[in-house]
Each structure stands twice: as structure tokens, then as C-alpha cells.
Amino acid sequence: MAIEIERKFLVRDAGxxxxxxxxxxxxQGYLVAEPGLTLRVRxxxxxxxxxxxxxxxxxxxxxYEYPVPLADAEAMLRDLACTALVEKVRHLVPVADRVWExxxxxxxxxxxxxxxxxxxxxxxxxxxxxxxGEEVSDDPRYFNARLARHPYRDW
Amino acid sequence: MAIEIERKFLVRDAGxxxxxxxxxxxxQGYLVAEPGLTLRVRxxxxxxxxxxxxxxxxxxxxxYEYPVPLADAEAMLRDLACTALVEKVRHLVPVADRVWExxxxxxxxxxxxxxxxxxxxxxxxxxxxxxxGEEVSDDPRYFNARLARHPYRDW
Numbered sequence: 001m002a003i004e005i006e007r008k009f010l011v012r013d014a015g016x017x018x019x020x021x022x023x024x025x026x027x028q029g030y031l032v033a034e035p036g037l038t039l040r041v042r043x044x045x046x047x048x049x050x051x052x053x054x055x056x057x058x059x060x061x062x063x064y065e066y067p068v069p070l071a072d073a074e075a076m077l078r079d080l081a082c083t084a085l086v087e088k089v090r091h092l093v094p095v096a097d098r099v100w101e102x103x104x105x106x107x108x109x110x111x112x113x114x115x116x117x118x119x120x121x122x123x124x125x126x127x128x129x130x131x132x133g134e135e136v137s138d139d140p141r142y143f144n145a146r147l148a149r150h151p152y153r154d155w
Numbered sequence: 156m157a158i159e160i161e162r163k164f165l166v167r168d169a170g171x172x173x174x175x176x177x178x179x180x181x182x183q184g185y186l187v188a189e190p191g192l193t194l195r196v197r198x199x200x201x202x203x204x205x206x207x208x209x210x211x212x213x214x215x216x217x218x219y220e221y222p223v224p225l226a227d228a229e230a231m232l233r234d235l236a237c238t239a240l241v242e243k244v245r246h247l248v249p250v251a252d253r254v255w256e257x258x259x260x261x262x263x264x265x266x267x268x269x270x271x272x273x274x275x276x277x278x279x280x281x282x283x284x285x286x287x288g289e290e291v292s293d294d295p296r297y298f299n300a301r302l303a304r305h306p307y308r309d310w
Contacts, residue, residue: 080217
């Protein structure tokens, strides 16, 4: 079990692209998408993960993540997902001593780009790159489970 | 992913005890307990498993099972379970060329004993031991997820 502490931002422009160190295509869906529990299946490249998250407490959240066989993940997304699938490319963008995850959404969420930073505690300091926009950590519209049900193109 | 095909019976008497080859104490709880999806955390001795099951189709059911760290399982049962915990001792009972699982429940389900047999297909033949009672495969009262919410002592 880990406690996930994550801050999430819009981007102001595409300046982040120059600094991308790696990009991975991801598709994910939710078997459970409740406020108190989400169960996510994610396929990232050739890897698959099953991730369980409890209720959010501020920007912190208990997270349990386990690798699963790719064929299991595909079958779960096909047979058990309770939401549409969310497609995105995750770009890793090093900035100073941290690595941002910039998610460029596709499919029903095309046009949306979110920059996320995992932090060791809620008050941890970090360098704000020029391309960083408004913080949306607390805005439930940007939760991935919400984007599966209410995609960006319908906003 | 596996397809679980299981037949479940009451026991007529305690004749099964003579043939027990191994007994393991188990405690399990459900993070999700819906007809179309159950998510179970089970601690069996020093091992822990996370098990996801889809909707039943007759006596067959898609099942995904992954080992998880014991500490994760304990935290999930403590923080995320949506039901009471189910306690039981699982006895393995070889009969002819098969091994029965005889679950002797404890706690709120004390007094209940169920004998289960996993089969390779729905019509597979098996030897019925003398101690075997009425079949309850299709009776939802005996589903473990149901026993977590409506324990035997309240029937």
C-alpha cells in the first residue's frame, strides 16, 4: 500500500513537449468508480496494472497497485468495465529534480492535457515550469474515473 | 483469468473429518459485493489473495486471482471492506480422485459447514461421499459475499 499524493494542473501551452523523455500509450477503464473506491485496469504499453484506490483525503489517497497479465487486463476491460475506456499518451517530462507526467488524452477526451506531479508530502516544494497552468487537483471533473463517464468533448 | 465451476453442498454429518488432509484458517471480506462483480480479500494462513469475480452464468464464473502482500490485505480489510468479515477453517478432504473443500464457518456464521468441489466442466462426474448433503450451488444465501452481509446466525 502506498499513499498517493498528487497535484494536477492544466497546461498553458505545449512548451512541455520539448522536454519529453518518454511517452507511453495507455488505455484504462474502471471496474468500480465510486467516491470511496475505484478499481482501475490500465494497460500501459505491454504492461498491465490493477489499481485500487480508497477515498481521497485532500490530495492524499491510499493506493494498492499490482501487475497483472496483459490477457487478464484485456478480458477485464472487455467484460467487467463499468465505464467507457480512457485513452491517453503519458509523457514523462523532467523539470529540475522532478519528473512530471503530462497526460495527453485521446478518444472522447481529445484536447485535454493534464500535468501531474507525485509528491512525498502535501507541502513539498517544486519548481513550476513556464508551461504550467491552473491547478485542478481538487476539481472532480478531471479525475480519470470521472473522465471515463463524462468525457471532455461533452463538457 | 480462470472460469470457476464449482458445486456446493451442505453436509449430512461430520464424517468428512476423518479424511481431512489439511486445514487452513481463513478470514475474508469484500470491497465490492454486487451481483455483477465481487472483489474479495482473503487471508489464508500467511498468504493473502485479491480475487475478482464477474457475474455468475449458471455455476460458472470468470475469476481473476492475484497474490498480494499480507500487510496490504490487512489494510484493505480494515479500511475498505464494505461487509463484515467472514471467518472459516477450510479443510481439504480427498475423496476418490478429487479434493473437496469443506468450509467450517466461525464467528457470525458458526454452525454452517459447506462442502465445495471445483470441476473442470459443468457436467463432470464425481464420487458423492456418504457425508454429502443437499446441493446448494444455486442458493444465493450460501454465497460467501451474502454470508458476509446476512450471516448464518441471523437466518
